[in-house]
Amino acid sequence: MNLAILARSSPLFTTSRILHRSIASKPFSCCSISNSPISINPKTPLFLRPPTFSATLSDLQKWQNWAKSIASSVKSSFTDSDNGPNSNDLHRELNWLIEDALENPQSLLTHNEFEIDYVLRLRADLDELYLLWKQRIEKRRPFQYVVGCEHWRDLVVSVEEGVLIPRPETELMVDLVDDVIKENEDLKEGLWVDLGTGSGAIAIGIVRILGDFGRVIATDLSHVAVQVASFNVNRYNLQDKISVKQGSWFEPLSGFEGRVAGLVSNPPYIPSGHVSGLQAEVGRHEPILALDGGEDGMADLLHLCNGAALMLKSGGFFAFETNGEDQCRFLVDHMETIHNGSFHNLEIIPDFAGIQRFVTGIRS
């Protein structure tokens, strides 16, 4: 079963996110590899905007009927072409869009068609709602970018073009950290790092379970990701606990060698050759910097393994997300051979769909 279909947040059928990438510690710049627009001020998610617009019930119903009809016209065409959403999925998203856009979504149900002049308060004007739904269907713009947020664990994180929409399977990363700190309470008080933080979802999830003394450094090469992660960190009032830094992988951590208690990352891991076959929502709209893992998808993962050996203190924990069993096995082999004796308790852990997804271990 595709978990993404069940999540309010994810119409992105994430099984298409096949991981991969290449090996060197890539000296690329985000501008040369990303086709995303540079955004300095992350946008406020639709549901958090003030309801400063209004429309009559009649005009809103016209929009809703138009939106439903174009959603219905899709049928299974997106699913057939690239495993994209079908009409049912789009209808569900339309309801969510209404929930986010109306101050009181119930009023659409409680006022009947004879109250056509009844005025509803909106968080976006009707023209914008027409535009947003057109973009969703015609451009296959991801729903999360349309409404500006993603529901992830108990969080609602802002997202926009240029930053990866956090996926349901990645939620488990926070549970893995929760498990390890229950076994070793000392880890709670040390420094944690989330490399390639994107929206900051993992860093925020982790710091909330670390408790009073928890500190996380969240890094990303992408300027947009750093802006969006900082926005999310501030929105959850965690700016004293999470420091967001821009730079390539371990670069922003200079001086912390051998001092890190926990290191997590969900790096780009899709093989370059698979990127063009991704669902349109992903391939056309999400940042290539977040997806493309190079020729075999392993480059950043291997770089991170090597860095983990250097950065973690003895007893320190790491967890990496991969695209599946082959990458997990490759990583474990790499650690057992190249870093023989540096790590113990190496484990491969499946996600909720049963796909071997994570590699975890402890620095010896």
Ligand SMILES: C[S@@+](CC[C@H](N)C(=O)[O-])C[C@H]1O[C@@H](n2cnc3c(N)ncnc32)[C@H](O)[C@@H]1O
């Ligand atoms: C698969 S996304 C994960 C984002 C986020 N952690 C999540 O799980 O939703 C990979 C992230 O790594 C970042 N990234 C790619 N290359 C990087 C590098 N050399 N150094 C730091 N971050 C990098 C991307 O910008 C992107 O945000």
